[in-house]
Every structure is written in structure tokens, then in C-alpha cells.
Amino acid sequence: MRRHGLDAKILAGGQSLVPLLNLRLTKPKILVDLNGVSGLDHIRETSAGLRIGAMTRQSGVERSAIVREKCPVLAEAIRHIGHLAIRHRGTIGGSLVHADPAAELPAVALALDAKFEVLGDGMARAVCADEFFIDYLTTSLRPDEILGEIIFPVLQPSSGYAVEEVARRHGDFAVAGVVAVVDLDGEGKIIGPRVALFGVAPTAVRARAVEQAMIGQQPGNELIRDAAALLRDMLDPPGDIRASSAYRKRAAAVLTVRALTKAVQLCHTRRLS
Numbered sequence: 253m254r255r256h257g258l259d260a261k262i263l264a265g266g267q268s269l270v271p272l273l274n275l276r277l278t279k280p281k282i283l284v285d286l287n288g289v290s291g292l293d294h295i296r297e298t299s300a301g302l303r304i305g306a307m308t309r310q311s312g313v314e315r316s317a318i319v320r321e322k323c324p325v326l327a328e329a330i331r332h333i334g335h336l337a338i339r340h341r342g343t344i345g346g347s348l349v350h351a352d353p354a355a356e357l358p359a360v361a362l363a364l365d366a367k368f369e370v371l372g373d374g375m376a377r378a379v380c381a382d383e384f385f386i387d388y389l390t391t392s393l394r395p396d397e398i399l400g401e402i403i404f405p406v407l408q409p410s411s412g413y414a415v416e417e418v419a420r421r422h423g424d425f426a427v428a429g430v431v432a433v434v435d436l437d438g439e440g441k442i443i444g445p446r447v448a449l450f451g452v453a454p455t456a457v458r459a460r461a462v463e464q465a466m467i468g469q470q471p472g473n474e475l476i477r478d479a480a481a482l483l484r485d486m487l488d489p490p491g492d493i494r495a496s497s498a499y500r501k502r503a504a505a506v507l508t509v510r511a512l513t514k515a516v517q518l519c520h521t522r523r524l525s
């Protein structure tokens with residue numbers, strides 16, 4: 253990558269890159285295939301969280317017992333990606349570096365404040381999720397760097413979570429979607445709510461205003477509806493052939509209500525079990 257710079261492209265699972273090559277939307281002179289490189293395909297539990305190698309296939313993460321136990325929202329989000337055949341080839345790193353605004357994984361990474369370990373020039377640097385995604389299909393990776401690993405924080409055993417999205421057909425990219433995670437304290441008040449949206453802006457976005465409105469409150473339908481209504485001022489989604497801007501905005505609010513309601517219910521259930 254250092255030798256060829258912008259003339260070279262990394263090939264991971266090929267599920268986004270190969271369609272772009274077919275359509276001649278990208279024309280690299282060199283493909284650097286990571287599929288034969290060892291040390292990039294693993295899931296490890298550490299004190300910092302779950303360290304997942306960039307070349308780990310999405311289906312491997314989805315089915316991993318440790319991911320389902322320690323970070324179940326990640327497995328839940330992957331279930332929504334395309335179809336099984338795509339998830340068998342597609343890698344976790346490829347989805348994050350491709351940074352499609354309608355993809356599920358960037359929203360999970362943002363919601364959980366995941367850390368990205370970036371490798372280049374014999375060095376590793378850590379990048380926070382909110383500094384990794386810059387713009388439409390654009391990350392802060394430099395041309396001679398690769399994504400090596402992602403560190404997803406472990407959720408509390410009692411955390412509630414949900415991933416809600418709307419797509420034109422099963423397996424399509426989402427028109428709009430939301431990832432929500434909540435915890436409740438001993439009095440049943442909300443702590444640490446996390447809400448990230450996808451499909452409604454050039455990158456996935458964290459709905460911090462919604463989160464702020466819920467912190468320290470007793471969860472209830474009215475609170476969740478009022479918090480989700482704050483998205484009206486926060487979002488200005490693009491319109492395209494799949495959905496208008498107004499539809500995406502409305503869908504984001506409706507899906508946020510659904511996701512937060514489910515997350516709170518799950519939190520109650522998990523606290524009892």
C-alpha cells in the first residue's frame with residue numbers, strides 16, 4: 253500500500269468493492285488481497301472489550317457465542333445485513349471501511365464508542381468511532397493504512413438493545429434505521445442511553461439530543477415519543493429514488509420509538525432473569 257498509494261485498493265470480502273469494480277466506479281491499478289494475510293481474523297475478549305480482527309467474516313461474528321453473550325447488539329445488527337451468502341464473504345472491517353451511510357455496522361460502532369486499530373508504516377494508531385467516519389463512503393484511514401482490529405465495548409448483562417430498520421425488500425440496504433442501547437439503574441431510571449441512526453445522513457449519526465433527553469428519566473411511552481421527536485430538528489436526510497427526505501425523517505422517528513421501547517422492555521426482562 254505504501255508503494256502504490258492511491259493506485260491500490262484493499263480487497264477483503266469483495267461484497268462492496270467487486271460491484272464497484274464491475275460498474276467501473278473505481279479503477280484501482282493494484283488490488284491488495286487481505287484474504288491470505290494471517291492475524292486479521294479473530295474474536296478475543298480482553299479488558300478493553302471484544303477485539304475483532306478486520307477480516308473476520310460478518311457471519312462469524314453473528315454466530316459467535318462470545319459476541320452474543322458480551323455484545324449481543326452487534327450480532328443483532330449483522331442479522332440485518334443483506335443475505336447470508338453476503339455475510340459469509342463480507343468482513344466486519346470491510347463494512348466499516350466502506351462506510352456506507354445505510355450500513356448497520358458503522359451505527360453500532362458509533363453507538364458503542366468502538367475503537368479502531370489502524371495499521372500502517374509499521375505503526376498502529378487508535379481512532380475513536382466518531383473520528384473514523386468522515387463523510388459519504390469516506391473514513392479517516394490514510395491511503396497507506398489498513399484497518400486491523402475493532403474493539404467493541406462489552407455490554408452490561410442487563411443492557412437492553414434493539415436494531416430497527418425499514419428497507420424496500422428483505423436484504424436490501426436500509427432506507428432508514430436505528431441502533432439503541434439502554435441501561436436502567438436500581439430505581440429503574442435510564443442510564444447510558446445510546447442511539448445511532450443510519451440511512452439518514454452522509455454518515456451514520458449519533459442522536460445525542462435524544463440520549464440527553466432520556467438520561468436519569470423513568471422510561472415510558474411519552475418520554476420515548478418526546479425524545480424521538482427531537483430528531484425532527486436534528487435530521488435533514490437526503491431524498492433519492494428509494495425514499496424522500498420527509499419519509500426518511502418520519503421513519504427515523506418512528507423506528508427510534510420502536511427501538512427504544514424494545515430496548516427498555518429487554519432491559520426489564522434481562523434484569524429479572
Ligand SMILES: Cc1cc2nc3c(=O)[nH]c(=O)nc-3n(C[C@H](O)[C@H](O)[C@H](O)COP(=O)(O)OP(=O)(O)OC[C@H]3O[C@@H](n4cnc5c(N)ncnc54)[C@H](O)[C@@H]3O)c2cc1C
Pocket residue numbers: 261262263264265266267268269270271286306307332333334335338341342343344345346347348349350352354355356357393397398399400423424425426
Ligand atoms: C446484495 C448486497 C446487499 C447488501 N446489503 C447490505 C446491507 O443491508 N447492509 C450492509 O451494511 N451491507 C450490505 N452489503 C455490503 C456488505 O456488507 C459488504 O460486505 C461490506 O460492505 C464490505 O465488506 P467486504 O469485506 O466485502 O469488503 P470489500 O468489498 O472487499 O471492501 C470494501 C471497501 O473497504 C476497503 N477495505 C476492506 N477491508 C479493509 C481493511 N481491513 N483495511 C482497509 N480497507 C479495507 C476496500 O478497499 C474497499 O474500499 C450488501 C452487499 C450486497 C452485494
